[in-house]
Amino acid sequence: MPIDHSLPYDDSNIFAKILRGELPCNKVLETEHSLALHDINPVAAIHVLVIPKGAYVSWDDFAAKASDAEIADFVRAVGEAARLTEADTQGYRVLSNTGKRAGQEVPHLHVHIFGGQPLGPMLAR
Ligand code: 5GP
Numbered sequence: 496m497p498i499d500h501s502l503p504y505d506d507s508n509i510f511a512k513i514l515r516g517e518l519p520c521n522k523v524l525e526t527e528h529s530l531a532l533h534d535i536n537p538v539a540a541i542h543v544l545v546i547p548k549g550a551y552v553s554w555d556d557f558a559a560k561a562s563d564a565e566i567a568d569f570v571r572a573v574g575e576a577a578r579l580t581e582a583d584t585q586g587y588r589v590l591s592n593t594g595k596r597a598g599q600e601v602p603h604l605h606v607h608i609f610g611g612q613p614l615g616p617m618l619a620r
Contacts, residue, residue, distance in 0.1 A: 510546050511550070514548055526571070528564065529546065529569045530545070531543055531544065532546075539614065540610070541582045541587070541609065543577075551604045552604065555593065577610070581610075582608055585611070
């Protein structure tokens, strides 16, 4: 069920539980402010999620409230996760679903990295 990203942060979401160590994950990279993990239900040969450790619902929430250090760390973590998974060697896609209309399911900011195969058009028409 897509979430309404205008709602306040709900710390019972799956990624908050992973960050608290209550649920396991297949980690790619951990930095001071970010975590990269393999998606539990990959839709591409490489499908990695990168999340900030802070409590942010969406990209715009993060952009408005996160510190410069968190933002720099997160952007670098996305690039580093692409390199570590070798998604960078053949091209990859970075995507962040925000809110109901974009189909965001987990109300904690996450960026998807897709790669390892041809990715097709950006949106189905
Ligand atoms: P969204 O639709 O919100 O952009 O993407 C949420 C993503 O989280 C989906 O691709 C889904 O497969 C992934 N996901 C959901 N639950 C878990 C989980 O427990 N662990 C991991 N690693 N990924 C999850």
